[in-house]
Amino acid sequence: MDDAGGTTELMTLQRAREQLGVMFELVQRGQVLCSAATKKPSLATQQLLSEALPGGEALAGEHLYAFAWPLLFQAGGLASGTKLELTAKGRAALKKDPDEVLLALWDRWVRAGVIDELSRIEAIKGPRRASTLSALKNRRSQAAGVLDLLAINDFISVAVAFDDLPSIGASFSVVRNERAKFKLYLEESEYGSLGYSDIDFERIVDRRYLMVLLFEYAATLGLVDVRYTDPENGTNDFGDLWGADGLEYLSRYDGLEAVRLTRLGALACSGAVNEARLKTSHK
Numbered sequence: 001m002d003d004a005g006g007t008t009e010l011m012t013l014q015r016a017r018e019q020l021g022v023m024f025e026l027v028q029r030g031q032v033l034c035s036a037a038t039k040k041p042s043l044a045t046q047q048l049l050s051e052a053l054p055g056g057e058a059l060a061g062e063h064l065y066a067f068a069w070p071l072l073f074q075a076g077g078l079a080s081g082t083k084l085e086l087t088a089k090g091r092a093a094l095k096k097d098p099d100e101v102l103l104a105l106w107d108r109w110v111r112a113g114v115i116d117e118l119s120r121i122e123a124i125k126g127p128r129r130a131s132t133l134s135a136l137k138n139r140r141s142q143a144a145g146v147l148d149l150l151a152i153n154d155f156i157s158v159a160v161a162f163d164d165l166p167s168i169g170a171s172f173s174v175v176r177n178e179r180a181k182f183k184l185y186l187e188e189s190e191y192g193s194l195g196y197s198d199i200d201f202e203r204i205v206d207r208r209y210l211m212v213l214l215f216e217y218a219a220t221l222g223l224v225d226v227r228y229t230d231p232e233n234g235t236n237d238f239g240d241l242w243g244a245d246g247l248e249y250l251s252r253y254d255g256l257e258a259v260r261l262t263r264l265g266a267l268a269c270s271g272a273v274n275e276a277r278l279k280t281s282h283k
Contacts, residue, residue: 007227007229008058008229009155009226010225010228013262013263016098016264017099020098020101021098022054026048027073027078032070032073034070038115039070040067040070040115041071045070047063053066058219058226058228064252068216070084071113072217072220076108076109102222103221105221106218106223106268107268110144116136120216120252121208121250123186124184124185124208126183127183127184131176131180132175132183132184133175134173139174139209142165146162146210147224147269148269150259154260155225155227155259155260156258158257158258161210162206174205181195186242186247187244192241192243199241203237208251211253212253216253218265219259222264223265223268225259226256226259227258228256229255231248231251231253232254234249234255235249
């Protein structure tokens with residue numbers, strides 16, 4: 001739903017169940033094409049999925065779910081090939097409860113997602129430089145711990161959840177060390193480096209990594225409901241950065257304001273956490 005301020009609240013679980021079913025159908029028809037090198041869906045496939053997936057995209061003109069689903073199917077071992085075909089595991093998943101499949105896809109993505117989500121923030125340049133980024137598996141696992149901070153009945157701002165990650169021992173950085181921050185930039189690597197001391201690297205870069213993980217993967221799988229606005233009306237913490245003059249927003253995820261757990265998302269949390277939440281949540 002939309003409020004007067006242009007903010008949208010998107011309930012994701014039923015949509016994820018329906019989109020999962022359509023993805024299986026499209027893969028069986030041989031309509032999902034991906035790069036052999038990167039495993040990313042082709043632009044034509046992204047357009048097809050944006051139009052075919054029930055409920056469409058969260059953001060008009062952007063491919064979030066259409067980009068994520070083919071990657072999730074590959075990471076989860078449900079499909080493979082440049083023209084995705086169901087694997088034996090994928091055919092077996094057709095007979096399983098959709099929620100079981102969605103949870104398994106999240107677990108597999110956290111352990112072995114096939115891209116670095118930071119690459120989805122195209123405005124940030126330099127991550128391919130040697131010895132720049134932190135180990136992806138550990139970083140994603142730490143970021144995924146954010147689910148343990150969320151509630152089923154109440155939206156929590158992404159900023160608050162990000163700031164609270166250290167309280168559960170789940171802090172992370174997208175870079176290997178302090179020096180590596182200087183390798184990331186927007187426009188010009190020497191003058192526009194994101195490593196200077198007057199730049200809040202953690203909020204500008206690390207928090208956006210978390211926003212990609214939540215908006216494009218956790219929400220696609222129905223683990224979190226999302227509250228968001230258009231990205232140009234969202235997080236505005238980059239205006240003073242060198243090279244940002246011509247940017248309306250730093251990433252397509254900048255409009256993500258807050259998230260809350262779905263009941264399925266609670267099952268993805270650590271055992272003690274999800275048991276307590278499910279007992280106190282509304283059905």
